[in-house]
Amino acid sequence: RKHLTFQNLQEHLERLLAEENGSEDSRDQVAEGRLGPSTVVLDHTSGFEGLLLVDDDLLGVIGHSNFGSIRATTCVYKGKWIYEVLISSQGLMQIGWCTLNCRFNQEEGVGDTPDSYAYDGNRVRKWNVTTTNYGKSWAAGDIVSCLIDLDEGTIAFCLNGISLGTAFDNITRGAGMAYFPAISLSFKESVAFNFGSRPLRYPLVEGYRPLQDPPVADLLKARKLLGYLKNVIHIGIDVTEGKLVEKDTSMWQLQGEPTVLITLAHIFNYFSPLMCKVYLVEDVLMTFLLSILERGGAVEAHPLIQQLLDLMWLLMEEYEVHECLKQLLMSLLRAYRFSPIIPDLGLQIHYLRLTIAVLKHEKSRKYLLSNVLFDVLRSVVFFYIKSPLRVEEAGLQELIPTTWWPNRFTKEGKESKEVKEESAEERLRRRAYERGCQRLKKRIEVVEGLQVQILKLLLNNKDRGGGEASRYIFLNKFRKFLQENASNRGNLTVLCPPEYMVCFLHRLIAALRFFWDGHKAKTPAALSSEEAYVPPQLFYNGKVDYFDLQRLGGLLSHLKKTLKDDLAAKANILIDPAELQAVTMDDLDEDEESATSAAQSQRPSAALAIGGALARPAWLSSPTLGRANRFLSTAAVSLMNPRRPLGTLEKIKVLTLRVEQRTREDIEGTHGNDGLLLGRPPEEPDQPITENSLLEVLDGIVMMYNLSVHQQLGKMVGVSDDVNEYAMALKDTEEKISRCPKRRRDIHEELLKSQKVFSEKLNHLSRRLAWINVTIYSKEKMQDIYWLLRVCIRTIEHGDRTGSLFAFMPEFYLSVAMNSYSALKNYFSPVNSMEELPGYEETLMRLAAILAKHFADSRIVGTDIRDSLMQALASYVCYPHSLRAVERIPEEQRISMMKNLLAPYEQRPWAQTNWILVRLWRGCGFGYRYTRLPHLLKTKPEDASLPSLQKPCPSTLLQRHMADLLRSDRDLAPSFLNSVLNQLNWAFSEFIGMIQEIQQAAERLERNFVDSRQLKVCATCFDLSVSLLRVLEMTVTLAPEIFLDWTRPSSELLLRRLAQLLNQVLNRVTAERNLFDRVVNLRLPGLESVDHYPILVAVTGILVRLLVDTDVQGTERATAVLLADPCFQLRSIQYLLGHAEPSALAAAAPAVDKRHFSLHTYTEYISTEELAKVEKMLNHLSEEFKQAAATTLPTSEEDLCPICYAHPISAIFRPCSHKSCKACINQHLMNNKDCFFCKATITGVDDFTKPASS
Known part of the structure; x- marks a missing residue:
């Protein structure tokens, strides 16, 4: 055997790797039973274009139509096969197999034709032309495995590796029958397929093969090379001894050992090209890096990952490192998102730790930020913690063994706030449940901490390397991300799901405040994050893009x-x-x-x-x-x-x-x-706030809240509403069981079944609610939203000081201020109380000041935002707590607000302002202490938190301001009252016109339907009439001299118009068996609020104030004007106290209809003093009426005013000399200066008396 040197190291490695190739060749035969390309992707050319959006890798798909279908490029006809689908959204989808002959359209998809088979976890069913129950419900983040066994003829499915059982058996096989993986999905639903191009997540099913073969040869090479790499790291050279020694790998560093470096360069020569392949990155590299972190401890304690990344940048080609890092991060994101939730969240923590380790490497972080994190993948997913739909699998039963739910309710079905003694057993259960929730919270906080750590790395601006710091790359990408989500023209499918946005917002706030306070520590002159705001120049200097x-x-x-x-x-x-x-x-x-x-x-x-x-x-x-x-x-x-x-x-x-x-x-x-x-x-203080980059992040956070976070917070409240509904149903069932007679065993058993169903559902929901309360509505999250509210308030206050430049502020700052307050009040309240927040009273007052100042601010032009401000103010004055905050704002602001509310109603949306004035009066008016109308009391247990259903809480302070304004400003009162009377005239006339149409429709013999919208508009006109009457009552009570002090130029005219309108209303509403009576008795759905009581007590209140509660002179004037009005009828006043008219018509009426309206029957709503005043008024009017009738002389027709035909002519116009009565011309001149008859401009009006006849 030759000595191994650097000269022959290359050949040696090639020889070692060739051994693997040899053994592989024999196995690498085409798998039998499969047709189509070896790389399996979705067939995006098969005619489904436009109905679906397919990702660049041809494995992900998003629905872009009602119901779009797509299949893969490869089919199977023999053997056992498996593929996986990663569910990104839990909506309507049918996943399974189909043949080439299946034809789909926008209504029918996979499973709706004879040779297609599908599983639908949204409706928990299986489909093959017909449908039956099957499997479990799926959630976003689940993985569905689809299995087909063409030897046995069966199809089965698994959810997160757990078999759901055989779905179909005896499927069609034989010549021409080959099955393609296929899916049908509805709009905006999205999934990703894994046919085998990446390691299957749940490959444990015996004997089944993925549709795409794994790259076995490359896999063996990569594992072998990784082994060599480990050996090099593991072994060091002791130069003095001249031998090899084992080293601790975790602390390995690339310290100028040329031998080691050259050896590694040879290994990387073969290893680098392999690391560009998805399968190998996930199976070899990611697994190796995760194993380094498995020993526990902080991420910092594992510098080996940093060293390996240094090596990669050093020894691999740049394009190879880029591809490798991209694939590594995509694999990590998939692994994080599609890991099942286990009680300690261990899998999620594991993947986040590796993500942090990779992002700690500066060069890699900058590359990923610039090119991958926002461009290629949805990095926001890293900050999301999915909530488990199936509580059992998430192990919440072990974590929260004891469940609890509220079981004391008020009449409206709200959880009762009164502290009643809870039983010892209840207390134990509640405490055990709270302990379980605390355990869960601690685990989730670990994950949240890691997510914040990732953001701290991305927001780092102290990078040591060259080029831009990470924070500035992040800022530019973040702005682009906001733009994609803010543009309404954008494709709906690229929008970030709101549930991700909520989590991203909270983590970003945590990271931002960390850096903000860090800067404050270094620069004492700067502001702390508690005082944060966005300075106004950002809105107009063009340095930040608001799209x-x-x-x-x-x-x-x-x-x-x-x-x-x-x-x-x-x-x-x-x-x-x-x-x-x-x-x-x-x-x-x-x-x-x-x-x-x-x-x-x-x-x-x-x-x-x-x-x-x-x-x-x-x-x-x-x-x-x-x-x-x-x-x-x-x-x-x-x-x-x-x-x-x-x-x-x-x-x-x-x-x-x-x-x-x-x-x-x-x-x-x-x-x-x-x-x-x-x-x-010049209005802005010249002091540093914080680093400018953090201001832009803060601005982005406010925008994010406005884009989708607020809606999502409102949506998730549904779970606690469900808990309350089920708890009420359970309580009701238990009460029925206790009342059930012993002989009725059948009823008793049914009730026990119901009790069991409700209890199981509540056990499930209360655990799910625990999760939601920890991840979305916890105290910390509430403090984040509260902090955001205060940021917006300070930003608006600073912007307001810049005068006209305030107009540059984006609308969303005002929206977020209103919405975040609403979220704190309505969404977080059952779990955490808003009153406990620091500085809560002051914040409430500052928000009240903003609403009071800007609802009529001429610098704000958008009708939507003006409406929102008006509605927010209207809602604010309904609740005692926030109304007191309005009363605490500086006096000049309060007076200015009341002045804006009293501006004439023309040329502006007046219904809301009128409603605000009514709320300030409610509780002071005649018979006006009701929360809900008397005749509706027993029938509608609506949501007790609605602003309109709050108990009356009048504001005497604001009423006093209103009275002062009406008295002191001579022009304000006539123009305001003229507009109120005009609107009342319009609203009541519209109402009468509509009930005539409704009555005619209801009396037709043929079957007919009254349009529900028409009923709604009709009821609205009635409600408007009542509230306008209440505002008149308020005005008459607070400043009667506007009508009764005739030294004021317009008071007599206003009194005449008021009398005219009151008589019109009384005549229409009090006539027995007339139109109003008949429509009220029809009791049509939508017209519930239309009844005698609300409108008659409002009119009575005005009359009592004018005729009983004023001085003698006032009473005389009011009486004279009322009786002089030609429409006055004494029987209308008698009707109020139930004095029926003794006419033949009444006598002929059937006994059923003889239920007369009378204020006497409403003793709960009208006090005895009030009733006594009505009696006094009736007696007074009866006397005066008799005297007036005796003294009135008949007037000839020629002498009557040609406009109203009610009063004698008493005025002549200059210059045209036409004539009318004073009342008509004065009223006309309030709105118009042209003559009735000839349209000449009237320059003056003189008194006219008819000359005595000779």
Whole structure:
């Protein structure tokens, strides 16, 4: 045997590897029973294009139509075969086998034709033309193995390696029958196939072969070479002794031993090409690297992985390292995502530790960040912890052996907050359950800690190597990721699933706060993360890309035109005029290039002072960069160099860089350049906040919450609602069992069966809920959302101080402030109480101030965001806690808010403002202390947390402000009340018109349906009428002089209009057996809220206030005006107290209809004092009515006003001399200055008295 030297080492390795080839040749024959290419992929050319999206590797598929189907390129007709499907989403899919003859369409897929067979874990069924129950339900992250035995004629399936049993036997075989793997899937569902191109995850099924043969020869070579590699690492050369010694491999380092290095170079010569193959990376390299970490301890304690990565970069070609690292990370991601959950989450932890070890290697990390993590794979998956659908397999029964659920409920079905004595057994169960939840929490926290560690590596900005630090690469990729998810035009299928977003958000907040507070420790002047906010200049200096997201003031291009002077004056930013004229993107491009060259030719020195931003315009002409990701504020945004004071003419133009190409200088800035913080407005304090790059991460986090996190938080609450529903059902069943008579054994057995079903379901759900509460609604997660709320509040406050520049702020900041508060209040509340959060009261008050100030802010133009602000304020005043916060904001802000609420209702969405005023009054009005209408009380146990179903909590403080405003501002009251009366007139008229149509439809003999939308609109008009009447009652009560002090110019007119409307309403609602009565008695679904009580007590409240609760003079004036109105009928007032009219019509009415409305029957809702006032009012009006009837003289028809035909003519118009009564012309002049008759402009109105007849 020859001595082995470096000269013949090459031959020796070749000889060793050739031995494997020899033994392999004999085995490498074409497997019998299979037809088609040896590399099995999905057949994307078989006519399913457009209905499905197939990945580049032809193994992944996403549904892009109602129900799309696709099959593989290879089929089998003999033997036993297996392939695996990795389920990425748990929706509607049918997975299995089909033949070439099967024809599928958008309704029928695999399993719907005679020769196709499928398993559907979404509906837990198997399909072959007909369907029966089979298997278990699958979840995202599961692996389905599909097995076919063509010798026996059976098809079976496994879920995560556990057999579900034979699904089909006696399948069709014989000539022309060959089976292809196939799948049908609905829109947005996604899976990945593994036919054998990667090691099967569950290959344990005896005798079955994967459809694609493993690369056996390469596998043996790779294992052998890995063995040699281990030997080299394991053995060292003792130079003094001249012999080989064994070494501890874990601490091995590549220390200048040329012998070792040359030996390794020879091994890598053969090993490198193999490491570009997916199968070998997963089976050989990943397994080896995982084995290094298996000894436990911190990842830092295993430097060998770093050394091996150094070796790879040193000894492999660059393209080989790139491919190898890409495949390694993809394998890790798949392994992490598709590992089953076991109680200690050991598998997930194992894969995350290796991911950290790889990312610790700086060169590898930068390559992966630049080219793989966001470009090739969905790295967000690494931050997700999937929640188990099947509790048993996840081992939650061992972890949480005792289950518990709330079992004390209020009438509305909400968990009761009252502390009743729980029994000793209940207490033990609850505590055991809580201990189980704590154990689970500790395990999940380990995984979360590792995920945060990964993000800390990606956000590292202290890299020692050359080139950009990881953080800046991450920032650019992160922005692009946000853009893909924010663009509505984007493909729905590339959107990141919201459940991943939630986890990513929390881990990113943890990593961000770690670096933020780290910076604070080094720079004491900076802010801590508790005081974090995003400074306003980010929104207008064009340094951060907000894509095409809406700004508070509208579109960015519009804002740049309208606010260019403010930008120049406040922030030293000049907008290039060429940009404002640019019409198309092409114009913009031309402007950019000319601007760049101009700026460079004029000021080379200034360009350098700004950190070389202008010295790199190469990206402008790059042919590879598409326009889709270009900044919106592309063209030249300019700035002045000296920071303060303003006014010098040193104005330079600079281009905002493309998002993908920004460097550290562009973001952090240098001594002569503020980077992201360019253009600080004078209102902003001149103190460092934190590193600029962290501000951009923070901004991205806020955007992420807005994109999909909030919706997902709302969605997951469903599980706790289910627990409450089942718990109520169980409690109900147990009560029935205790009441069941002993002789009824049959009922007793049925009830016991129900009890068993409910208990099992609750055991399952309470364990699942424990998982969700730990991963989504834990106290720490709540604090994250609370921190985000406070960040938004501070950002809005800082932005608000910049005056007109506030319009540049993206809308999502206001949305997140409102939504995060709503999430804390509604989604986290059953588990954690919001009141315990630090600074909660102050935060509530600051949010109240934002809502109060901005709901009518002229700088905000978007109708959607204005509506949201209005709704948030409306919801805020419904709850005592938040209403008190509104009362605590500074007085001038409160008064300003009330003034905005009292603005005329025309030209704006007024229904919400009216509702806010009604809520502030509810509890003070006549008979207005109800939460739900009296006639609905027993029938509808709705969700008790709805804003509209809160107990009345009036605000006397805000009522006082309203009264002061109405009294002191002479113009405000008439314009406000005129608009309220106009809207009431409209709403009630619409309501009456609609109930006429409904009544006609209901009386037709043929079968008919009343449109449910029409009923809804009708009920809304009724509710609006009632709430407008309540606002009038509020006004009359708080400031009666507006109607009764006739020294005010418009009070008499307002009183007449009010009387006219009240009489109209009373006449329509109180007439016996009339339209209103009949529609109420129909009790149509959708018109539940339409009833006599709400509208009549509102009208009564106004009348009592005018006729009983004022001084003598006021009562006289109100009485006179009311009786003078031609529509007044005393019987309408008598109706209120149930005094039926003694007419023949009433006598003829059948006995059933003789149930009269009367306020006396509502003793729970109306106090005795209130009833006494109504009696007093009726007596007073009866007396006055008799006297008025005795003194009234008949008026001839010619003397009546030609408009209303109710009052005598009393006014003559200048200059046209047409005539009418004063009431008509005064009301007309409030809205219009043209004459009724001839359309001439009226310049004045004089009194008119008819001359006495001669």
